Amino acid sequence: MRRPMMAVLATALCGIGLALAPAAxxxxxxxxxWARADRSxxxxxxxxxxxxxxxxxxxxxxxxxxxVKVEVFESPAAGFDADALELLKACAVGRCPDLFVASHxxxxxxxxxxxxxxxxxxxxxxxxxxxxxxPVFWEATKYRxxxxxxxxxxxxxxxxxxxxxxxKIGKDEAFIESLPAKVASGEFTAWDFSKLAQEVVQKxxxxxxxxHRPNVGxxxxxxxxxxxxxxxxxxxxxxxxxxxxxxxxxSWIEWNAKNGVTPRNNTQMSWDEIQTxxxxxxxxxxxxGVWTLPEFQLGDAKGATWPKDRDGYFKKIGWILMPxxxxxxxxxxxxHPIVYVINPKSPNADLAALFVAQVTLPYYNTKHAVSxxxxxxxxxxxxxxxxxxxxYLQEATKLLPWSTFQPAHPDFARYNQLLYKALxxxxxxxxxxxxxxEFLEEEASRELKDQFLVIG
Amino acid sequence: xxxxxxSRLDRLxxxxxxxxxxxxxxxxxxxxxxxxxxxxxGRNLEVTRVxxxxxxxxxxxxxxxxxxxxxxxxYVVCTLTLFNVGYALLLALxxxxxxxxxxxxxxxxxxLPRMSPSVVYALLWTxxxxxxxxxxxxQIVAGIGMPPLDLKSDAPMLVVVLANGFIGASFGMIIxxxxxxxxxxxxxxxxxxxxxxxxxxxxHVTLPQIRWHLSFVTLYQALSLLVSFEYIWLITDxxxxxxxxxxxxxxxxxxxxxxxxxxxxxxxxxxxxAGIVAALVLWxxxxxxxxxxxxxxxxx
Numbered sequence: 001m002r003r004p005m006m007a008v009l010a011t012a013l014c015g016i017g018l019a020l021a022p023a024a025x026x027x028x029x030x031x032x033x034w035a036r037a038d039r040s041x042x043x044x045x046x047x048x049x050x051x052x053x054x055x056x057x058x059x060x061x062x063x064x065x066x067x068v069k070v071e072v073f074e075s076p077a078a079g080f081d082a083d084a085l086e087l088l089k090a091c092a093v094g095r096c097p098d099l100f101v102a103s104h105x106x107x108x109x110x111x112x113x114x115x116x117x118x119x120x121x122x123x124x125x126x127x128x129x130x131x132x133x134x135p136v137f138w139e140a141t142k143y144r145x146x147x148x149x150x151x152x153x154x155x156x157x158x159x160x161x162x163x164x165x166x167x168k169i170g171k172d173e174a175f176i177e178s179l180p181a182k183v184a185s186g187e188f189t190a191w192d193f194s195k196l197a198q199e200v201v202q203k204x205x206x207x208x209x210x211x212h213r214p215n216v217g218x219x220x221x222x223x224x225x226x227x228x229x230x231x232x233x234x235x236x237x238x239x240x241x242x243x244x245x246x247x248x249x250x251s252w253i254e255w256n257a258k259n260g261v262t263p264r265n266n267t268q269m270s271w272d273e274i275q276t277x278x279x280x281x282x283x284x285x286x287x288x289g290v291w292t293l294p295e296f297q298l299g300d301a302k303g304a305t306w307p308k309d310r311d312g313y314f315k316k317i318g319w320i321l322m323p324x325x326x327x328x329x330x331x332x333x334x335x336h337p338i339v340y341v342i343n344p345k346s347p348n349a350d351l352a353a354l355f356v357a358q359v360t361l362p363y364y365n366t367k368h369a370v371s372x373x374x375x376x377x378x379x380x381x382x383x384x385x386x387x388x389x390x391x392y393l394q395e396a397t398k399l400l401p402w403s404t405f406q407p408a409h410p411d412f413a414r415y416n417q418l419l420y421k422a423l424x425x426x427x428x429x430x431x432x433x434x435x436x437x438e439f440l441e442e443e444a445s446r447e448l449k450d451q452f453l454v455i456g
Numbered sequence: 457x458x459x460x461x462x463s464r465l466d467r468l469x470x471x472x473x474x475x476x477x478x479x480x481x482x483x484x485x486x487x488x489x490x491x492x493x494x495x496x497x498g499r500n501l502e503v504t505r506v507x508x509x510x511x512x513x514x515x516x517x518x519x520x521x522x523x524x525x526x527x528x529x530x531y532v533v534c535t536l537t538l539f540n541v542g543y544a545l546l547l548a549l550x551x552x553x554x555x556x557x558x559x560x561x562x563x564x565x566x567x568l569p570r571m572s573p574s575v576v577y578a579l580l581w582t583x584x585x586x587x588x589x590x591x592x593x594x595q596i597v598a599g600i601g602m603p604p605l606d607l608k609s610d611a612p613m614l615v616v617v618l619a620n621g622f623i624g625a626s627f628g629m630i631i632x633x634x635x636x637x638x639x640x641x642x643x644x645x646x647x648x649x650x651x652x653x654x655x656x657x658x659x660h661v662t663l664p665q666i667r668w669h670l671s672f673v674t675l676y677q678a679l680s681l682l683v684s685f686e687y688i689w690l691i692t693d694x695x696x697x698x699x700x701x702x703x704x705x706x707x708x709x710x711x712x713x714x715x716x717x718x719x720x721x722x723x724x725x726x727x728x729x730a731g732i733v734a735a736l737v738l739w740x741x742x743x744x745x746x747x748x749x750x751x752x753x754x755x756x
Contacts, residue, residue, distance in 0.1 A: 082713070085499060085712070085713075085715050088499050088500050088501070088715070089501060091500070092500055092501035092502070093501070109499060109500070112500075113499075113500040113502070263587075264609060265587045265606050265608065265609040265696075267695065267696060268587060268606070268608040268609050268692075268695070268696055269586075269587060269588070270582065270586070273586060273587075273588050273590065276590070277588065414714050414715070417713070417714065421697065421698075424695060424696055424697055425696075425697045428609060428696040428697060430696060430697040430699070431697070442519065443520075446513070446517060446518075447714075447716070
């Protein structure tokens, strides 16, 4: 009887010893991070985890007796909006992480709720990390004029068009290759593009003229911007419904749906159906972003093989900005920066901020940019070998001067859901353009209350 | 211990756990819902004031509700009558008329959707009604030379009713099968001896004998359908526009997609009230009290 008892006691002591061993070696600080599980950007969290190696090496060299461990919670949310709602709930019940990844459009809500640290002074104090950030991205991180997040990545969105379809309908090479420049100069408008896409469909070169995303997101905000839609009123800081401009944009969408350019059921199609249709050359054009090149455009995916090299790819596919609504107007691009946010209530807030400073360095960010096909946030990254050798990032960076952003307003996510509903209503023929504007005015006025104003 | 104390202790021991669970999972959520419905709770879960705005919005301010209510009625009535009761009854009648093994085989086939994870089942439907030529339905119609169909855009409510109906029919099928099996055989023999044909036997023997089961399935499934939305959410997400948004899905979208928790709670409250009213009306209509009353004779 005594021997088994001794064995149990010995085992228990060994267990306690093992559990206390790290404490005996020194203090371990656990940094809790929240990042949406997103196959298009695993290094948003991965880089922070990796940065712990460097930080621990410095702590060891300084003989502090402390170590840092980063624990990542990968949220399974379907998108950044759903993720932000989950995170807000977690924070409301006292489970807020030390730092988190979010869409820049949610900074306002997090800051208003007290979950986003004011980083204006921190950024100024650490030029070694932040002085090379492309200045325009700071604008996307501000709440009430002050920086509340650190840019993590940027992107370039464009309309991809199939040059072989244009060759099939008899367009010459000079016309085909001149399209991007004509769009950039405002000579080739959105309506010109629709007529061209219609011609491609009518002549049987493709089944669809233009396909776009089938859910709530930023792409159609870029379309609206080309029609002069400004969704944030600069004077009041409120979300805006510029009826004349948005009416024009929705009329363009309606025309496309009525004239065989965009299928009426585009928003009922799955991502896979849309991307497969473009890859298998059943769609002339596709509106999305640069990261779709490694995702499915280059090489074998979606049942077709496209060239992987720059010249081969651009012989088949061209990129244009969203063309301007009127001749001489300004075309648009849209960047949707993802950002790091620090929880000001965290006891490790300063440490978390230093981790973010560390992963803003070119070494880390370029790894993310190249592996996920997102454009750089630092000027200097363009000369990093890995970035320089990724030809599609180099090309996408050229479109950044036309970048616009979605409004960083706390209520924009809800407004965007209504905008998508209006678009869907018009495209499917459920609503006329005036009805869609009426729907938006009524719903947004009711939901956004004094944070919303109608222009025109 | 006195008899009275013993009696009280027995009640506490035997009814206590069940009562506690009932309060925790059924009554308390309703109380919490009522409390939230009269606040301004938003995305960050903060409550700054108590208000009746949400209730006022339901009764006059939300123009989407008329369409949502109509959708809900169409969805519940069609799915219930055509599938959860009608088709379930047809399956039960036909499979019990077959030899045992064949009947069991067909019932098992109809139970398969019920055993599949919801997401897998919804994905299958998404593939079946996909508007492109990759959709299963369109592969079939292409084979007979017809142009492709786009049911998700042109008849979205039909897709929703079919998807829910095919999975919902299995519940009634099982109940009705066991009910039909429990009908004394001599009633069928007597009907045959009187010269009744198959349809007459169903009309005059089977249906009266399974009346209570029909009532129960109708009531239970009506309430289930009123609050179910997962397949609609997964297949159409309530669209296009609001064409397939039923009340329960609208509650979910308002609360968890838009973060309007207070308004979602108020909408949910209406659903709870509608469920109670529907249950009482159906209870009365089917005279369920007679079903649950004590037997008048005791067989020992």
